Amino acid sequence: MTATTELPGQPHIHYSVDQLHVEGLPLSPLACEHGTPLFVYSKAAMLSALDAYHRGFAGRQAQICYAMKANSSLAILQVFAEAGCGFDIVSGGELARVLAAGGDPAKVIFSGVGKTRHEMKQALQVGIACFNVESEAELDVLSEVAKGMGKVAPVSLRVNPNVDPKTHPYISTGLKGNKFGIAHEDTLRAYRHAASLPGLKVVGIDCHIGSQITETTPYLDAMDRVLDLVADIEAAGIPIHHIDFGGGLGINYNGDTPPQADALWAQLLAKLDTRGYGQRQLMIEPGRSLVGNAGVCLTEVLYLKPGEQKNFCIVDAAMNDLPRPAMYQAFHQIVPVKPSAGQDAVYDVVGPVCESGDWIGHDRQLQVKAGDVLAVLSAGAYCMSMASNYNTRGRAAEVLVDGTQAHLIRQRESAFDTFALEQLV
Ligand SMILES: *Cc1c(COP(=O)(O)O)cnc(C)c1O
Numbered sequence: 001m002t003a004t005t006e007l008p009g010q011p012h013i014h015y016s017v018d019q020l021h022v023e024g025l026p027l028s029p030l031a032c033e034h035g036t037p038l039f040v041y042s043k044a045a046m047l048s049a050l051d052a053y054h055r056g057f058a059g060r061q062a063q064i065c066y067a068m069k070a071n072s073s074l075a076i077l078q079v080f081a082e083a084g085c086g087f088d089i090v091s092g093g094e095l096a097r098v099l100a101a102g103g104d105p106a107k108v109i110f111s112g113v114g115k116t117r118h119e120m121k122q123a124l125q126v127g128i129a130c131f132n133v134e135s136e137a138e139l140d141v142l143s144e145v146a147k148g149m150g151k152v153a154p155v156s157l158r159v160n161p162n163v164d165p166k167t168h169p170y171i172s173t174g175l176k177g178n179k180f181g182i183a184h185e186d187t188l189r190a191y192r193h194a195a196s197l198p199g200l201k202v203v204g205i206d207c208h209i210g211s212q213i214t215e216t217t218p219y220l221d222a223m224d225r226v227l228d229l230v231a232d233i234e235a236a237g238i239p240i241h242h243i244d245f246g247g248g249l250g251i252n253y254n255g256d257t258p259p260q261a262d263a264l265w266a267q268l269l270a271k272l273d274t275r276g277y278g279q280r281q282l283m284i285e286p287g288r289s290l291v292g293n294a295g296v297c298l299t300e301v302l303y304l305k306p307g308e309q310k311n312f313c314i315v316d317a318a319m320n321d322l323p324r325p326a327m328y329q330a331f332h333q334i335v336p337v338k339p340s341a342g343q344d345a346v347y348d349v350v351g352p353v354c355e356s357g358d359w360i361g362h363d364r365q366l367q368v369k370a371g372d373v374l375a376v377l378s379a380g381a382y383c384m385s386m387a388s389n390y391n392t393r394g395r396a397a398e399v400l401v402d403g404t405q406a407h408l409i410r411q412r413e414s415a416f417d418t419f420a421l422e423q424l425v
Helices: 027-034 043-056 074-082 092-100 117-126 136-148 184-196 217-235 261-274 288-294 324-328
Strands: 004-007 010-016 019-022 038-042 062-067 086-089 108-110 130-133 153-160 200-206 242-244 281-284 295-305 311-315 334-336 343-350 359-368 373-376 397-402 405-410
Touching: 010 043, 010 288, 019 027, 019 038, 027 038, 027 295, 027 373, 027 397, 038 043, 038 288, 043 062, 043 074, 043 261, 043 288, 043 397, 074 086, 074 092, 074 397, 074 405, 086 092, 092 108, 092 117, 108 117, 117 136, 130 136, 130 200, 130 242, 136 153, 136 184, 136 200, 153 184, 153 217, 184 200, 184 217, 200 217, 200 281, 217 242, 217 261, 288 295, 295 359, 311 359, 324 359, 334 359, 359 373
Parallel strands: 038 397, 062 086, 062 281, 086 108, 108 130, 130 153, 153 200, 200 242, 242 281, 311 343
Antiparallel strands: 004 010, 010 019, 038 295, 295 311, 295 373, 334 373, 343 359, 397 405
């Protein structure tokens, strides 16, 4: 038996023998074979994250709709579709991905403040489960579009419970100043309006208060607020078939200790039971918590650039591959794939993009030399799905590991791919 060292909060990613592994595969050979930057995902880590939700909902009527904007690569969607998940989509493009990955449109819910008529038609055509409507104006347009097609659109209203999820302002969505959802005090009026429209059928209610939430209290508070509304809406004669509590559960990036999904839901279900809603059809929309800690991004050290104030470790991944640090000052752990005989120092780990905002980690103690491969951890969510071609950098390749099998699930984009749709005049 060889000793393995698990990384905290990163199940299925561990040091064994001389290097970092994802499940049964050492990462150096993967970096050699496919090049860097390279995203590597663990299928087992995704399924075990999903399992925690399944354990939490045992004996209940609950549908898990993976919020695919976290990572929308087709093979990732396929893993969740095969495990019985539905999908929470935010665009017609995401719907096309669900269909291409073999997902069931009858388990799709469509969120977002700015659905176009064209996207509504697309979704009505394939028969999605529910539109999560975010404004009264959207209700009118959706009814008109559905009527024009001779269809009735199933709707739920996204309500804004006005609770503070205590997370980064850019990923906090359930407060009054946010663009999302319908204000608590306008909800009953909006439901009456929805129920009066010929092209709509009210089926549910939903909320989503933010992302990377690491405490239980905001969820409990939001649930109370939503259940108060359910009682009012049903008292007005409008039945609410399902209750959707959104996503948002955080992961461990830097010693964060979010509740496990099953522990969180034990508390939430106890509240639902107490208030008499325990046997309702439930829905949730987790994204980050299903994939975030299932992925790493491998990147090669290009140059060390010692300086008077800062030492820079320049790597071949950049803000176009890993946008979270530049966008939200987010922290990702950065670890060596193998021990190195390099220079032990404190570095700013930065990419090649021509922006000072192009950094991956500040003030990291690392022993590195040019040519080493580093792993940026917790890179499964909101990395590849937010990647761009800025600086005409082709997007990275992706590998899905299943035991000792590596599947290339996305080829590296070439420069030609990045301008293939352009034309000279
Ligand atoms: C982004 C989003 C989610 C998923 O959020 P996570 O923090 O990734 O779990 C769920 N529902 C809606 C409406 C969203 O916009």
